[in-house]
Amino acid sequence: MFEHEKEEIDTKAGFVAVVGRPNAGKSTLLNHIVGEKLAMVSKKAQATRKRMNIIVMHDDAQIIFVDTPGIHEKERLLNQFMLDEALKAMGDSDLIIFLAPVTDKLTEYEKFLKLTQAKGVKHIVVLTKIDHVKQGDILAKLSEYQKYQDCFEAIIPFSVNKKVGKKQLLDEICKHLPISPFLYDPEILTTEHIRNIYKELIRESIFENLSDEIPYESDVTIEKIDESDTIDKVYATIVVEKETQKGMIVGQKGAGIKRVGKLAREQMELFSGKKIFLDLHVAVKKGWSKNKDGLEEFGYII
Structure with a gap:
C-alpha cells in the first residue's frame, strides 16, 4: 500500500484517452504536460502504433493519459491494429480528450462522435495548434463547435509553443475523474518498460x-x-x-x-x-x- 492510501482524503484517479486524427499533436501535447520526452513525436502521420500510459499528478488527482495511434481508415493489417488500439483505449477510459487542430474542418470531429456514440464516455475537445492562426480564427472555430455543445464537457484552446491551456485542461479533466486511491506510485511517469x-x-x-x-x-x-x-x-x-x-x-x-x-x-x-x-x-x-x-x-x- 502506498503511503498516501493511508490518509483519509478524497483523491481521484482515472484513465484519459487522448485521441484525434494522425498528426493532431497528441504526443507533443502529452510530452509538454508531463515535462518529459515519453511519447513518440514525428511530423509524419501514423508514427504512434501502440497505446502508452503517461502518468500526471495534478492537485489530489492522478491522471493516467493513454496516448493512442491516430484515428484513420483501416487500410493494411497494421493500420487495422492501430485503429483497434485507439478504439479500445476510448472504451476503457473514464474520459476522452479529442484533439482538433484549429485549422481542421469539423468533419474529423463528426467522425469521432459516430465512433464514440455507443461507448458512452464523456469527452473534452482540445483545439490544438492555435499559435498557427489569428485570434479571430480561434473565436470563429469555437463558434463552429457550439452546435455540438451538448456533446462535449468543455472545449479548450491549447498551444504548446505559447504555453496556453495546460492548467485549464488539467483542472477540467480532474472534475470528471472518479474518486479513487491512486492506481500507480505517484513517483513514476509511465507504466512503460x-x-x-x-x-x-x-x-x-x-x-x-x-x-x-x-x-x-x-x-x-x-x-x-x-x-x-x-x-x-x-x-x-x-x-x-x-x-x-x-x-x-x-x-x-x-x-x-x-x-x-x-x-x-x-x-x-x-x-x-x-x-x-x-x-x-x-x-x-x-x-x-x-x-x-x-x-x-x-x-x-x-
Whole structure:
C-alpha cells in the first residue's frame, strides 16, 4: 500500500484517452504536460502504433493519459491494429480528450462522435495548434463547435509553443475523474518498460532521418540492455521488409545508420540521464507488416 492510501482524503484517479486524427499533436501535447520526452513525436502521420500510459499528478488527482495511434481508415493489417488500439483505449477510459487542430474542418470531429456514440464516455475537445492562426480564427472555430455543445464537457484552446491551456485542461479533466486511491506510485511517469521507450526513440529517429515507405515498413527489436548506474548498453535491430530498404537505412559507407543511431542515442541519453552505448543493426523480414504472424512477433496482436 502506498503511503498516501493511508490518509483519509478524497483523491481521484482515472484513465484519459487522448485521441484525434494522425498528426493532431497528441504526443507533443502529452510530452509538454508531463515535462518529459515519453511519447513518440514525428511530423509524419501514423508514427504512434501502440497505446502508452503517461502518468500526471495534478492537485489530489492522478491522471493516467493513454496516448493512442491516430484515428484513420483501416487500410493494411497494421493500420487495422492501430485503429483497434485507439478504439479500445476510448472504451476503457473514464474520459476522452479529442484533439482538433484549429485549422481542421469539423468533419474529423463528426467522425469521432459516430465512433464514440455507443461507448458512452464523456469527452473534452482540445483545439490544438492555435499559435498557427489569428485570434479571430480561434473565436470563429469555437463558434463552429457550439452546435455540438451538448456533446462535449468543455472545449479548450491549447498551444504548446505559447504555453496556453495546460492548467485549464488539467483542472477540467480532474472534475470528471472518479474518486479513487491512486492506481500507480505517484513517483513514476509511465507504466512503460525502459525497453519500450528506447524502442520508440529509435523508431522516431527512423522517421526523422528516412523518407518514403521505410518508416512505415520497419520496426525495432531491442535484443538486450545491460544497465548500470552510469551507462546503458543497448543492442537493437531495425527490421525492414526489403533488401533495398536495408541498403537505404545503412546508407553509403554506413552514413544512414550512423545518422539514425546518433539521434536515437542523444534522445535516449536525454531521457535516461545516463550515457548510452547503442549497437544498431538492420535485418530483413520479408512482408512482416502484411501478415498476422509477422505482426504478432512485434506485439501487434490483431
